[in-house]
Amino acid sequence: MAIDLSLLDADQLVAATAPRGPVCILAGAGTGKTRTITYRIANLVDQGMVAPTKVLAVTFTQRAAGEMRDRLRLLGIGGVQARTFHSAALRQVRYFWPQIAGDLPWRLLDNKFPLVARAANASGVDSGKDMVRDLLGEIEWAKSNVIGHADYAQRIAGIGRTPPTDPAKVAQVYQRYEELKTSPEGMLLDFDDLLLHVAAALENAPAVAEEFREQYQSFVVDEYQDVTPLQQRVLEGWLGTRDDLTVVGDANQTIYSFTGATPDYLLNFSRTYEHATVVKLQRDYRSTPEITNLANTVISKATGRAAGTRLQLEGMRDPGPEPTYNAYDDEPTEAREVAAAIRRLLDSGVPAREIAILYRINSQSAAFEAALADAGILYQVRGGEGxxxxxxxxxxxxxxxxxxxxxxxxxxxxxxxxxxxxxxxxxxxxxxxxxxxxxxxxxxxxxxxxxxxxxxxxxxxxxxxxxxxxxxxxxKQPPAVDGVTLASLHAAKGLEWDAVFLVGLVENTLPISHAIKAGDEEVEEERRLFYVGITRAREHLKLSWSLARQEGGNKNRSRSRFLDGLVPELEVEKSPQRLKRSRTCRVCGNPLDTPAEKSLGRHTDCEPDYNEELFAALKRWRLDVSRAAGQPAYLVFSDATLLAITEAVPTDAPSLLAIPGVGPVKVENYGEDVLAVVADFL
Known part of the structure; x- marks a missing residue:
């Protein structure tokens, strides 16, 4: 069947119809890169330039590989191999192993932790969980950079990397780990070993290289800005002297340098292949112009080599709401306000599955999990446990x-x-x-x-x-497909939602403190992470930060440097109590001094402007309901919501529904009881 290329824009068409040979597609966020490379593969096959079974497409995740296979199938193209680097290498090692190692048995090591722990213990290094995990990550980084244990200490000294412990000790643990994987009974191979063995076989076994290169003739590599030196070595082994290679990437989205990934191969592509076709995709079909303008502004301040190849996104969607910026006194308040804003989106018809809260570190999820639960909003934590x-x-x-x-x-x-x-x-x-x-x-x-x-x-x-x-x-509600997504910025890569809340945007969190200590290069990666977060949003984007960690805490946090020039100082940031804040009286608003006053919520000589007896009655009702349900009281109504009910004195369901923190589900579950309690005090 003929491929309908009319669905592509002008730049996508150039990329999809470029002749066989080296092609570099610089694709910005939301510019249709998957569509473009899918159509490129389909067009090559449709024009008879390559058989589908001769194409190997390499993606960053299994999910992306599955999506590519599905799209090709819809275009009538079957037989293309779409795999991750490790999946492709595993398949090849299984096939070629007898030619590489004869009858020596091997098996895949899918849990490296115990062996690294043994290696650490034998080397006299702390074998606690955290240290072992850091050592494991360091060994993975070294192997991704094709650095052996014998060269580790010397190589690391020249790049300014901070190892988890003394470099000589790391090298010793690394060596012992490799030794523990070999025994008379056979070999254990970790995922990096798969890549190393494939590269070595292609470089040193002509028969293996010839057979493989006969099988695959055309290669496509997605997310090329995130390949490691080891993956690049494998790719070069696959290619040999050929240049039938299409790569797709965006240096502005390089966020995995800590694993050994580097955008250098993407940035050097036109030098490596002087006759390469280079195409830029900059029309953003995902986000509104307001969001793409913000993304362009943020990344325009980037420094370093990648800045020279910056893509300028052009929002192709109809205009939408401007991104919003909010500063809050503290994290719990930020979380409650975000939950309230999500409730408004839900009430306006935005599906829960199309809303995400994104943060820099996993521990930030706690306050938002609690606030969503308090508001009765289902959620799921992605890329990490609750x-x-x-x-x-x-x-x-x-x-x-x-x-x-x-x-x-x-x-x-x-x-x-x-x-x-x-x-x-x-x-x-x-x-x-x-x-x-x-x-x-x-x-x-x-x-x-x-x-x-x-x-x-x-x-x-x-x-x-x-x-x-x-x-x-x-x-905590169990994860649900229809729930709001909570995810770290790294876990959000490759995903998109109608509405995105970027939260916790303060110094030492974004950029993270250790990046600030490490220097400009690491801070620039944090900027790119912020850029990735912004470009996950299609229509609604809300950015927020808090000045204190706890309610009543010192408001000594500063907004992220990445917000400089984007929004003027907000009122809450101008407060004369900016550096030191006490809890304030509900009546007069002045600070509370004594524990008794803080417990009461007002000065003892300030007459409350609400019915304290009604407030107490509502709290007693809430306690009875929560005990009967076997759940914490805050899941019924928070103190703030009960106080708002006390002040508003609602007399019917519509007036109750108008109170912040009270949604349709709460009215359905508790409305009659709440109104009955209020009626006793009218």
């Missing part, structure tokens, strides 16, 4: 349970929590190692949660805190 399912959080809760059984500890759950979490990695300052940092962030978030539970009088002792934590963990 907060209470994380290993370090489960371990910390276990330590709290052990502490609760003792009688010699102070009657202060927050102090006990900090002490209990210290052996688990809660140090006074954020540590250096990647795994240690992630653990520290989760433990810090859990301490904040304990402090919030105590401060809001949800619990007064450690046993009650544990009950509250357990209820919160159990009350």
């Amino acid at each position: 907060f209470f399912q994380r290993g370090e959080v489960r371990e910390a809760v276990l330590q709290l349970r052990r502490a609760a059984s003792r009688t010699d500890l102070p009657d202060d759950p927050v102090t006990v929590a900090r002490a209990a979490f210290a052996p688990l990695g809660l140090t006074p300052t954020e540590p250096e190692g990647a795994q240690a940092r992630e653990r520290w962030q989760s433990l810090n978030a859990l301490v904040d949660l304990v402090e919030e539970i105590v401060r809001t009088r949800e619990a007064s002792n450690l046993q009650e805190v544990l009950v509250s934590l357990n209820r919160r963990a159990e009350a």
Whole structure:
């Protein structure tokens, strides 16, 4: 069947119909790169330039490979191999192994952790979970950069990379790990070994290289800005002296340098292949012009080599709402306001599955999980476990349970929590190692949660805190396809939604603190990560940050440097209490000084402008309902929502529905009861 090329725009058409040979497609976010390379493959086949079974398309993820196969199938093209680098290498090693190693048995090592732990222990290196994970990541990075254990210490000294421990010790662990994979019974191969063996076979075994190159004649590589030196070596082995290669990428979206990925091969393509066809795709069909303009502004400030090949996105959709910027006093307030904004989107008809909250680090999800649960909004955490399912959080809760059984500890759950979490990695300052940092962030978030539970009088002792934590963990709605997505910016790569909330945009989070310490190159990668987050949004984009971590905390955070020049200083950032904030009186708005006043929520001599008896009655009703349902009280209504009900004194369902924090589901579940309680005080 003839391929209908009329569906492509002018630039996509040039890329799709370019003759066989080297083609470089510089494709910006939302510009239809998958459509373009799919049509390129289909056109090559349709024109008789290559048989479909002779094409190997390499993608970054299995999901992308599946999508490419599906699209080719719809175009009537079957037989094209679409795989990730590792999947293709695994298939090739299985086929060629007898020619490479004879009858030596081997099997795939899918869990490297135990062997790295043994290697660390044998080398006299800390074999705790965090260190082992960091060592494992460092070994993977070294292998991706084609650096052996013998050269590791010397090579790392010249590039300014910070290893998890002494470079000589890392090299020793690396060496022992490789030795542990070999035994008289056979070999264990990790995923990087698959690539190494394929490259070596193609370079050193002419018969293997000839057979493979006869099988595959045309190659397509997606996300070419994220290939590693090892993957490039494999690609060159596949090609041999040929140049029938199409690559697709965007240097502005290079966000995996920590794994060894580099955009150099993409940026050097026209030098490597002087007769290459180079096409830029800059028409953005995903996002509104307002969003593409913001993306262009952000990336226009980039520095470094990639800046010279910057793509200027052109929004092709109809105009939409301008991106919004909001600063909040603290993280819980930011989370509640984001949940309220999501409720408004849901009520306006935006499906939950088309809404995402994106953040820099996984520990940031905790506040938003709680706020969404409080608002009765289903959600799913992508690219990571829910907060209470994380290993370090489960371990910390276990330590709290052990502490609760003792009688010699102070009657202060927050102090006990900090002490209990210290052996688990809660140090006074954020540590250096990647795994240690992630653990520290989760433990810090859990301490904040304990402090919030105590401060809001949800619990007064450690046993009650544990009950509250357990209820919160159990009350989390399970992941649902129709739920709002929570994801880190890295996990969001390659995805898109109608509405995106970019949250927690503060210095030392975006850019992350260790990138700031490392220097300009790492900070520029953080800028690209911000750019990727912006370009995930189709129509609604809301950016926010908070000035303090906790309610009532010091407002000493600064907005991300990447927001400089985008939005003027907001009112909340101009507050004279910017650096030090106390809880304020609900009546007069002035700071509260004594614990009794903070507990009451007002000065003792300030007459409340709401019915305190009604407020107390609503709280008693909420407690009864939550106990009967076996769930925490905040899942019924938050204190803030109950106070709003008290102040508004609703008399019917429409007036109740108009109150912030009260949605249709809440009205359906609790409306009659709430109105009955209010009626007693009219």
